[in-house]
Amino acid sequence: MDDLRYPVGHFKWDPDLTEAKRRGWMQAIGEAPRAMRAAVKGLTDQQLDTPYRPDGWTVRQVVHHVADSHLNAYVRFRLALTEENPTIKPYEQTRWAELSDARSAPVSVSLNLLDSVHERWSLLLKSLAPADFARTFLHPESGPQTLDSTLQLYAWHSRHHVAHITSLRERMGW
Numbered sequence: 049m050d051d052l053r054y055p056v057g058h059f060k061w062d063p064d065l066t067e068a069k070r071r072g073w074m075q076a077i078g079e080a081p082r083a084m085r086a087a088v089k090g091l092t093d094q095q096l097d098t099p100y101r102p103d104g105w106t107v108r109q110v111v112h113h114v115a116d117s118h119l120n121a122y123v124r125f126r127l128a129l130t131e132e133n134p135t136i137k138p139y140e141q142t143r144w145a146e147l148s149d150a151r152s153a154p155v156s157v158s159l160n161l162l163d164s165v166h167e168r169w170s171l172l173l174k175s176l177a178p179a180d181f182a183r184t185f186l187h188p189e190s191g192p193q194t195l196d197s198t199l200q201l202y203a204w205h206s207r208h209h210v211a212h213i214t215s216l217r218e219r220m221g222w
Contacts, residue, residue, distance in 0.1 A: 115159075124185050181196040
């Protein structure tokens with residue numbers, strides 16, 4: 049793909065919901081930490097501090113962003129399962145990525161966080177009945193979201209950011 053921002057393409061909602069597809073999206077969530085670890089394995093600090101595209105985040109910022117984002121997604125699932133259409137708190141992901149910890153902390157911190165969050169998230173997902181995926185939360189900027197749509201989005205989100213790193217590695221010969 050020519051657009052370095054979307055190496056796996058833009059997110060597209062799949063309205064044809066099946067149990068098999070849902071299991072695939074759940075599997076993608078479960079495998080995301082391992083894929084991220086593999087994507088950054090062996091990178092030096094200089095490589096981690098390389099933007100994945102011109103004017104883009106560094107590899108380090110991408111790893112920390114995924115941990116931030118997926119932690120928020122896990123909490124949104126829990127809120128939707130325990131409250132009736134709760135309004136969630138959005139966050140300024142670009143500003144979060146500019147904070148000192150996102151710019152300089154070792155990626156191992158966020159990789160460990162991803163391991164733990166995704167282990168809990170996967171356990172939660174496996175415990176849900178099909179009807180639970182129709183539960184909703186309200187995002188103040190984008191409106192009502194089902195857990196089905198959120199599951200699809202984060203399965204894509206995982207592949208999307210891993211591909212930022214792996215495509216950079218390929219372009220740079222790392």
